[in-house]
Amino acid sequence: MDILDEIRIHFPDKNLAAIGFNFNTFNQPESRFSTFRELMLRAGERFRTEVKLFESSSLNLLRIYTILGLSGSIGMLIFGDKIRLHVVTNGEIRSDLDNFLKVFRHRQIDEKSKYVCPHCRKRGCIDVLLTYSSIIRRYQDLSGQEPILYENLQLLGESGEPAARKIIEENSILAARTFALLKKELPLDRMMISNLTKTGYDIFTDEYCKLTGEKDAPLNLCSMSLSDVILATAEMVRKEMLGL
Numbered sequence: 001m002d003i004l005d006e007i008r009i010h011f012p013d014k015n016l017a018a019i020g021f022n023f024n025t026f027n028q029p030e031s032r033f034s035t036f037r038e039l040m041l042r043a044g045e046r047f048r049t050e051v052k053l054f055e056s057s058s059l060n061l062l063r064i065y066t067i068l069g070l071s072g073s074i075g076m077l078i079f080g081d082k083i084r085l086h087v088v089t090n091g092e093i094r095s096d097l098d099n100f101l102k103v104f105r106h107r108q109i110d111e112k113s114k115y116v117c118p119h120c121r122k123r124g125c126i127d128v129l130l131t132y133s134s135i136i137r138r139y140q141d142l143s144g145q146e147p148i149l150y151e152n153l154q155l156l157g158e159s160g161e162p163a164a165r166k167i168i169e170e171n172s173i174l175a176a177r178t179f180a181l182l183k184k185e186l187p188l189d190r191m192m193i194s195n196l197t198k199t200g201y202d203i204f205t206d207e208y209c210k211l212t213g214e215k216d217a218p219l220n221l222c223s224m225s226l227s228d229v230i231l232a233t234a235e236m237v238r239k240e241m242l243g244l
């Protein structure tokens with residue numbers, strides 16, 4: 001339970017433990033989820049604080065919207081085993097966006113890409129470039145390596161392995177284009193991205209702000225590891241609440 005001691009050092013205020021998190025289930029062993037749930041429950045007991053575990057990303061988004069006291073709308077696009085979109089508007093989870101997403105996920109974000117989508121026949125649409133399987137295929141094509149887990153690709157990229165690093169850099173630019181498009185088209189007041197590494201988020205932020213002319217980048221709901229999830233989310237929320 002070293003991790004709990006770490007949380008206590010970073011966040012001595014008992015009222016602020018884990019608030020929201022994103023759990024990456026793509027190609028992950030089921031035991032990872034049970035471990036996470038156990039950790040959350042024990043954290044609750046130890047800090048005598050309320051712990052809620054939402055298995056649904058849309059509920060996570062609603063929880064964060066409420067905790068941060070947001071108004072208007074916030075959208076979270078998830079690049080996972082498939083492209084998913086969650087939007088909360090005026091405190092309600094939107095359920096009317098399935099048709100929008102069906103079209104949106106085939107928006108072209110790289111017209112010079114060598115990847116052509118088998119569904120929309122376009123070169124470089126969101127779906128053919130940014131689902132986990134698309135990303136892993138791009139990494140394989142570039143590196144000549146065997147398929148790896150998306151999470152391991154991120155770790156490799158952070159450690160400086162050239163092919164993984166290049167894919168992360170490309171992804172960040174492509175994700176920024178996607179987010180800029182989405183924010184304008186729906187439109188949305190705020191955005192949240194998930195699962196970006198520090199390097200990825202920095203590149204994403206630069207590009208997103210350049211494209212939109214905004215000063216504030218979307219929030220990053222990080223899920224690199226259990227400790228990162230808890231620490232990054234709580235830190236993010238703390239900064240947001242204190243206006244830092």
Ligand SMILES: [Zn+2]
Nearest residue numbers: 106117120125
């Ligand atoms: Zn497509």
